[in-house]
Amino acid sequence: MAYVFVCADCGKTYYSAASYMNGIKNTCQSCGGRLVQIYPRPRLGEILVQLGYITEEELETALRIQKSISKMLPIGKIIMKLKPLHDDIITKAVKIQKKSMSFQKFHKEKIT
Numbered sequence: 001m002a003y004v005f006v007c008a009d010c011g012k013t014y015y016s017a018a019s020y021m022n023g024i025k026n027t028c029q030s031c032g033g034r035l036v037q038i039y040p041r042p043r044l045g046e047i048l049v050q051l052g053y054i055t056e057e058e059l060e061t062a063l064r065i066q067k068s069i070s071k072m073l074p075i076g077k078i079i080m081k082l083k084p085l086h087d088d089i090i091t092k093a094v095k096i097q098k099k100s101m102s103f104q105k106f107h108k109e110k111i112t
C-alpha cells in the first residue's frame with residue numbers, strides 16, 4: 001500500500017500509488033469533495049494545504065516561525081496568526097488528522 005486519501009466531505013477512502021505532492025487527482029469521485037492524504041500521516045499544516053486553505057509557501061513560513069520560536073507552539077496557532085482561518089477550518093483539519101491517526105493504528109499490521 002502506498003498512499004491513502006480520504007474525502008473531506010463524504011469520508012470515502014481512496015488508495016493511490018502517488019502522493020498528493022505528485023499530482024493525484026484530488027477530487028472525490030462520489031461527491032466532488034477534496035481528497036486529503038491520511039497515510040502516511042500528514043501534519044496539520046499539510047492538511048490545511050491539501051484542503052486549499054493555505055499555500056505551501058504559507059506553511060513554510062509558519063514552520064520557519066515555529067522553528068525560530070518554539071517547537072512546542074502548535075503550528076495551527078502560528079498559521080492563525082499569519083492568516084486568520086475560521087475555527088471550523090481548524091476543527092475540520094484536526095478531525096482529518098484524528099482519522100489519519102486511527103487509520104494508522106487500525107491498519108498498522110497491514111501497512112508495515
Ligand SMILES: [Zn+2]
Binds near residue numbers: 007008010028032033
Ligand atoms: Zn466525497
